[in-house]
Amino acid sequence: MRNSSRVAASRCDWPQRLAATLEEFRTKDGGYAKTRDGAVGSTYHTFLVALCLELVGQPLHEPGQVVEFLLGRRRDDGGFVEIAPMKQSGTNPTAAAVALLTMQNAVTEDVRSSVAEFLKGVRGDDGGFQANERIPFSDSLSTFTGYLTCLDLGLTDILTPKQIRRFLAELELKYGGYRAAIWDNAADVEYTFYGLGLTALVRLTEQSQAS
DSSP: OHHHHHHHHHHHHHHHHHHHHHHTTBOTTSSBOSSTTOSSOBHHHHHHHHHHHHHTTOOOSSHHHHHHHHHTTBOTTSSBOSSTTOOSOBHHHHHHHHHHHHHTTOOOHHHHHHHHHHHHHTBOTTSSBOSSTTOSSOOHHHHHHHHHHHHHHTOTTSSOHHHHHHHHHHHBOTTSOBOSSTTOOSOOHHHHHHHHHHHHHHHHHHHHHHO
16 A cells, blocks of 8 residues: 555656656757767757657746757758758758747748758659658658658648659558668568558548548
């Protein structure tokens, strides 16, 4: 009974204690790092912290500072980078930044238009999104995050459901799984998740366009 009481009591303030623990990963630049020893904030891990806080019903500490941190990760190519020293934007950190800015109601028309130009630049001829402009092929992770960003920002003309279905058909293997990209020869759980996620997003888009 004593142990049960202690567990019950701990649950009452568990969200607050979790929020306090996550705050130990806060960096001087206003973001959050992967570890407590991190010197600079990570766009992706800052996004993850915000998601965790939302799930447990806790507010993001100093949200204005987080927005400033994210905007500091913008680059001239229109996207966002993972950490400050990087100069070339990536699809995945751009998606994380846009998602978090959306959560904070901080997506301006300038951000929206610049992200649109970036996504057009990483749009592959194969029907997906590339991780960045230097990589010559698309992958399912970048396509999932890039397309989700398109939907969040209302940029549905950048990549059509038909193009994505063609891309997915190249990645789906006969036994039901999905591979990461055309160079891969085996499926795995992670990329099967992105393949199924893309399939769901495409269906939702098609249903919305049909109604």
